Amino acid sequence: MTGQQRVNLWDKILPDQPINNDHYAAPADAYHRLLLQEIARSSGLKMPIDDFKLELSDKVPYEAMASSPVGLRFLQLLVKMTGARRVLEIGAFIGLSAMSMARALPKGGEVVTIEKFDHFAAIARNNFKNNGLADKITLMDGDAFAVIDSLPKDKLFDMVFIDGNKERYAHYFKALEPLLRPGGLAVIDDSLFHGDVLNPKPKSEKGQGVKDFLDVAAECKDWLRLLVPISNGTMLMVKPGA
Secondary structure (H helix, E strand, O other), X not given: OOOOOOOXXXXXXXXXXXXXXXXXXXXXXXXXXXXXXXXXXXXXXXXXXHHOOOOOOOOOOHHHHOOOHHHHHHHHHHHHHHOOOEXXXXXXXXXXXXXXXXXXXXXXXXXEEEEOOHHHHHHHHHHHHHOOOOXXXXXXXXXHHHHHHHOOOOXXXXXXXXXXXXXXXXXXXXXXXXXXXXXXXXXXXXXXXXXXXXXXXXXXXXXXXXXXXXXXXXXXXXXXXXXXXXXXXXXXXXXXXX
């Protein structure tokens, strides 16, 4: 291409790459702040601390573990677009993602969320109550695999959201697959795990666990799937058989 810079497909993934951003003229250090502001303004997003009445943990800042407002809205859109009535979540933390999904459910819908740590489970329950969502969310305490084993096998879920122990992502996915209805959606958060999955050998056990899951996903050839580079990566997988 004479007089034109060669464009590679990998140059067109993220909004702040030069080819997607060559008209931006404000200071470079303001870009990501302005990007979030415009997404929030045009999409009608509020920051979680303003959108919910939140009890917070004194152990972990909510910004460190909770999804961003963009990620929370993305979950709501997935619930709406799939028509989900029953959603299963692994990893409640303080309840932000469960509450966001519950807001998008139709009348009679339910989010079942599993939280291993008593500290976070207690905070999440208070948040569900304080935001008028306790009737739409069932929180189950304990190890996710023990809870999964106890769930009725004849009440399938329309959507599952995996955001628990990264080392065991592949095991979560395999354990949850029988509980997801044909045509249902699996959403797996943190699927790029801070770039560790791109290393020839992941540097962390969590990165290796997520990489192991991606290897499993790569073999799910009958599933319609896409790893989306939103935040820390989100894998979307539609179960075959609908």
